[in-house]
Amino acid sequence: MYLLELGGEDDAFAAREARSAAAGVDRIAPGLAVADATVPERVRGLAYTHRASECLGRGEADLASARAILEATAIDRTGSVAVRGTDVHGSTGVSTERAERELGQILVDRGFTVDLEDPDHLLRVVFSEGILESGGESSGRRSLGDGFESSDDDPDGEPVSVCALGWLVAESVRDFGTRAPTDKPFFQPGSMDPLLARAVANVAGARQGATILDPMCGTGGVLVEAGLVGADVIGTDAQAKMAAGARENLRHFLETDEPSPTGVTRGSWHVGRGDATRLPLANDAVDGVVFDAPYGRQSKIDTHRLEDLVAGALSEAHRVAPRAVVIADRTWAGEARAAGWKLESAFERHVHRSLTRYVMVLERRSK
Ligand SMILES: C[S@@+](CC[C@H](N)C(=O)[O-])C[C@H]1O[C@@H](n2cnc3c(N)ncnc32)[C@H](O)[C@@H]1O
Incomplete structure (x- = not known):
């Protein structure tokens, strides 16, 4: 024990x-x-x-x-x-x-x-x-509907x-402070904090020998953390500027001769410009998908309504991986089910007073 x-x-x-x-x-x-x-x-x-x-x-x-x-x-x-x-x-x-x-x-x-x-x-x-x-x-705390659990006090505890x-x-190696989003070679507002990025990468299955995809990789925050625990990582982003920036960050953190603090060999990485709703990947190409959906108007979405973007990304994720972790400013649980996913678990995280992030852990429904 x-x-x-x-x-x-x-x-x-x-x-x-x-x-x-x-x-x-x-x-x-x-x-x-x-x-x-x-x-x-x-x-x-x-x-x-x-x-x-x-x-x-x-x-x-x-x-x-x-x-x-x-x-x-x-x-x-x-x-x-x-x-x-x-x-x-x-x-x-x-x-x-x-x-x-x-x-x-x-x-x-x-x-x-x-x-x-x-x-x-x-x-x-x-x-x-x-x-x-x-x-x-494993099972629910105070349910907020849709399978979500609150981190607030539980009266039935x-x-x-x-x-x-x-x-x-x-x-665990506590070096997350060295990768604050604002200290990375490429920074954009909306970048994910490295602690949450590491946690969602781990939940998605990041480890040596696994391949993790972030189809809306932004600055590459999740991919950096997945790569540092040994996963091979693949990223796409619709914006050329983001894809270039993610490459810069991945090169900086994954292509270094310094020994990895966790003792594992850093994973390989590939990033390209691409549309999360039309991934250039074969069925079952990766072990896990993580994405941080755009928040309303915060991120640029040129070609899609947000609903269509998330629904399309969930459906493509389901085609290429057996597991996904989705972080967003709302639940998207209905869209996930419609795309063929089962909600394995879900969490509500209060980032600050006006920002709550919802984390959905999704598993492919057996056919
Ligand atoms: C919330 S940000 C991701 C932030 C990222 N997790 C980070 O740590 O930097 C969402 C990203 O989705 C990208 N995006 C929007 N529509 C897209 C699409 N159709 N395909 C791929 N990426 C898209 C945006 O360019 C933006 O970089």
Whole structure:
């Protein structure tokens, strides 16, 4: 059993992304999930999971439970150790400093040396209290209709109090700040933030050996993140300026001799000017499609009404891939069903007061 420490403000979305790197993901408390198995290399590339640890046990969110778990655990390890604690959202008031000290002492009493700088084994202790939204990670929280779930408080949630201990297995690489849209060689308003871009790329199946397409790639934000976790990426955009700009960004971030922070080989990339409703690709040419539909008047749409553009893009995506992730300022769920997709899951993300983004995860309906 593994313990996942989630990040961001929407645990359901974080857990959905974590499923791209772990099996049997189940949320247990605010900011925490457990999983039956994880792929450390993929955990390193997650946006909304910070760490995966081999879980030693769980109890109530207090120091006595943490001590009891560690005292009861057989430790088949040698070398130096360190203990690091987190009180998720400051929700329990447990002193993590004291937890680190006391658990460290238990380990010392069992013959381990402490090395806070560079330990051979890092023990994580996490405390979390709050309301666990009903339905866990896969089924609905407060439904907003159309299969969408709100990240707002769930009145039907269950109060939980959790302490969990685990040996750190993998940490995600937190280098997203180096790819802020405004710092990229090519920037346009409406570019996607790299955290969300990485998460949707992961949900679409980005990984080494997979090919991911963004048929409305804009500045290439999603493609950069998919390429950094090893996927081969393909982009099209109706505007020549965007296609050229996306190439500039992809060249900058994917064609570098520096070793990739996540440890994987960066994917190859191809970008061309093209129409998302008439893709120059064979049936089943890619493993996953991601697109960020134009928002009303924000992006230029020369040849289509927005409804026709999205419907056409959904239909082409369905022809070339078994899975798609669509981000938009409205749900487009009816159009997705009409194009032959099944809504696997859907999330509503409040970007700021006047902007909500809807994320639809789509799977081909079996015929
Ligand atoms: C919201 S932006 C995508 C932003 C992108 N995710 C990023 O991070 O930069 C939508 C893009 O769709 C493109 N677009 C509009 N109509 C299109 C069409 N028929 N085919 C392909 N791209 C189209 C626009 O040029 C615009 O770049």
